[in-house]
Amino acid sequence: MAAAARRDVFQAIADPVRREILGLIAFEPMNLNAIAEKFDISRPAISNHIKILSECGMVSITQQGRERYCEAKLDPLGEVNQWIDQYSQFWSRRFDSLNSYINKVQHQNKQK
Amino acid sequence: MAAAARRDVFQAIADPVRREILGLIAFEPMNLNAIAEKFDISRPAISNHIKILSECGMVSITQQGRERYCEAKLDPLGEVNQWIDQYSQFWSRRFDSLNSYINKVQHQNKQK
DNA sequence: ATAATATGTAATCATTTGATTACGCAATTA
DNA sequence: TAATTGCGTAATCAAATGATTACATATTAT
Numbered sequence: 001m002a003a004a005a006r007r008d009v010f011q012a013i014a015d016p017v018r019r020e021i022l023g024l025i026a027f028e029p030m031n032l033n034a035i036a037e038k039f040d041i042s043r044p045a046i047s048n049h050i051k052i053l054s055e056c057g058m059v060s061i062t063q064q065g066r067e068r069y070c071e072a073k074l075d076p077l078g079e080v081n082q083w084i085d086q087y088s089q090f091w092s093r094r095f096d097s098l099n100s101y102i103n104k105v106q107h108q109n110k111q112k
Numbered sequence: 113m114a115a116a117a118r119r120d121v122f123q124a125i126a127d128p129v130r131r132e133i134l135g136l137i138a139f140e141p142m143n144l145n146a147i148a149e150k151f152d153i154s155r156p157a158i159s160n161h162i163k164i165l166s167e168c169g170m171v172s173i174t175q176q177g178r179e180r181y182c183e184a185k186l187d188p189l190g191e192v193n194q195w196i197d198q199y200s201q202f203w204s205r206r207f208d209s210l211n212s213y214i215n216k217v218q219h220q221n222k223q224k
Numbered sequence: 225a226t227a228a229t230a231t232g233t234a235a236t237c238a239t240t241t242g243a244t245t246a247c248g249c250a251a252t253t254a
Numbered sequence: 255t256a257a258t259t260g261c262g263t264a265a266t267c268a269a270a271t272g273a274t275t276a277c278a279t280a281t282t283a284t
């Protein structure tokens with residue numbers, strides 16, 4: 001594949017396959033072959049997606065014998081969230097769900 | 113430019129120029145030339161970015177005479193936020209600030 | 225009517241992206 | 255030791271992306 005250029009979180013999560021991969025390994029690490037089996041594309045293609053994800057700090061890889069366990073590191077999503085947050089007044093959902101959560105907590109407190 | 117293919121919010125905000133454009137017109141609509149003047153790239157290039165943003169519902173355009181006023185529509189960011197939210201337990205910042213906010217609310221309630 | 229302005233669009237181009245097949249190599253198993 | 259397994263990597267390719275210049279068109283100003 002050609003040389004890498006831009007490599008940031010926004011770019012990383014732009015690809016739907018990479019988002020799926022993150023979803024797969026968010027809760028339990030998997031080795032590369034196990035991940036590749038879940039997709040219709042070739043193992044090397046998955047290997048490259050993992051490489052991209054690890055290059056921007058979203059996947060950490062632990063070698064165990066001949067297997068490489070891939071674990072999602074989702075902290076970089078904070079950067080995306082921060083960027084989005086500055087516009088939160090302009091879109092409703094997140095703010096609504098935060099409000100409803102706050103209201104629930106407040107309600108629970110009043111009942112105490 | 114080549115034919116359009118994928119066209120979703122994740123893709124739209126992957127480009128740093130498009131994120132800047134959204135930041136520019138989030139608070140006040142601007143016409144296309146005014147936007148283009150803020151960047152080093154050509155007007156047609158900006159025109160295309162605007163087109164992409166409008167195709168995924170992130171910019172609405174109002175024709176006024178020969179000018180086209182571009183206004184940011186940031187609701188689609190809710191989709192991104194929702195996707196991120198499901199992993200919020202895995203990255204600290206947003207969750208911390210939510211927790212501190214919750215704590216503050218709870219504290220206020222206790223004092224009542 | 226003519227010039228200037230605001231913009232879209234087409235042709236073109238270099239680069240990046242995402243994928244494939246073929247191959248190589250270290251670790252494991254038989 | 256020989257076969258199998260789990261990968262990385264190189265060569266290659268089609269398509270997408272982001273940008274440019276040149277041109278067309280409608281609106282507004284002179």
